Amino acid sequence: MALKTLDNSLEVLKYFSKENPAWGVRELAKEMNISHSIIYRILATFENHGFLNQNPETKKYELGLRFLEYGQMVKEKLNLSDFVLPIMKKLSEEIKESVFLTWLDGADGVTVEIAESSQTIKFSVSMGTRTPLYIGASCKTIMAYLPEEKQKDIMNSGMKKLTTETITDPEELLIDLEKIRTQGWCFTTGEYAHSVFGLGVPLFNNKGEIIASLTIAGPNYRKPVEEKLPDMVKVLQYAAMSIQRYFDQFSFKLYHE
Known part of the structure; x- marks a missing residue:
């Protein structure tokens, strides 16, 4: 189960792109055909570790500065x-x-x-x-x-x-x-x-x-x-x-x- 969760988590990141830089919980859950509760937990976990940020106005998630740090590395x-x-x-x-x-x-x-x-x-x-x-x-x-x-x-x-x-x-x-x-x-x-x-x-x-x-x-x-x-x-x-x-x-x- 842990490996499946990790696989889903990494798959979530692939959906953040130049064409689609921000996602709401329900729209991403629908796009991936995964329960919105699972998607929420994944997005929240990434946010806690600085990989994603939630826009306070749109409530959508966007890539965080941690990726810029890794990209520079x-x-x-x-x-x-x-x-x-x-x-x-x-x-x-x-x-x-x-x-x-x-x-x-x-x-x-x-x-x-x-x-x-x-x-x-x-x-x-x-x-x-x-x-x-x-x-x-x-x-x-x-x-x-x-x-x-x-x-x-x-x-x-x-x-x-x-x-x-x-x-x-x-x-x-x-x-x-x-x-x-x-x-x-x-x-x-x-x-x-x-x-x-x-x-x-x-x-x-x-x-x-x-x-x-x-x-x-x-x-x-x-x-x-x-x-x-x-x-x-x-x-x-x-x-x-x-x-x-x-x-x-x-x-x-x-x-x-």
Whole structure:
């Protein structure tokens, strides 16, 4: 019973996302199909330990600052800001678009570092943004280098469209992933957000396992992206090589095998 309670508790946390950052007891109980009394005890326990806060006006629960503390600990462990962020900022200044480092976490990609474009209009996401691996350049770049069995598990878990350009047909997606693996980079337009392009390249640990991706993203209207694609790939790969040399010195592993 204790293990079941723990499993339910951890499952509750997964429902707090950028799209749904706050939940009331009854609405979350209905969403999870679990007794509201059980959900209340779980939420109250998380609140007592600082993992959740209850908004006094809406009575809904939101993520607490304890997660920020843990997130900072993970970031410091990876030591990304000291070495990787300057490379990303230099790339962003050169390409005049935002640059993102996306880390593999289970069936998702998580944004762990950002160098934002200096342009007034730019594409941006928040640190910690979690996206399914089948959507967009940053995540599909990672998915392309996963074992075939893992790719099929992700597809069999169900795929939903974020935009009309999101690929959710398994056969079409497998063809796309093979193309990415063959050419060594992924270019998408409008898959994650309308009128936004993404260009990603893979990053590996010292065992040759895919662990992350480096991605350039920005609005389509700014320039004829396809015409400048070869040059963009070249500068992105050069920056990725510098980061890769850093990764090769450490035993970074997959968050979830």
